[in-house]
Amino acid sequence: MFKIEPKCSKCGKGIKGNEEVYIQMKYPARKGFTEIKAYLQNEGQFICEKCMEK
Numbered sequence: 035m036f037k038i039e040p041k042c043s044k045c046g047k048g049i050k051g052n053e054e055v056y057i058q059m060k061y062p063a064r065k066g067f068t069e070i071k072a073y074l075q076n077e078g079q080f081i082c083e084k085c086m087e088k
């Protein structure tokens with residue numbers, strides 16, 4: 035799904051496939067939703083489940 039290797043922005047842990055993650059991002063103001071993948075690579079911050087529980 036993602037070509038990038040997502041990492042948790044808090045602990046730096048790599049996100050494995052099928053792992054539940056949270057994405058913190060600003061909603062694109064001008065770009066269409068079709069560009070969401072590219073937008074995520076630039077603006078998205080992944081947070082792993084463990085860090086989210088804290």
Ligand SMILES: [Zn+2]
Pocket residue numbers: 042043044045046047081082083084085
């Ligand atoms: Zn984490």
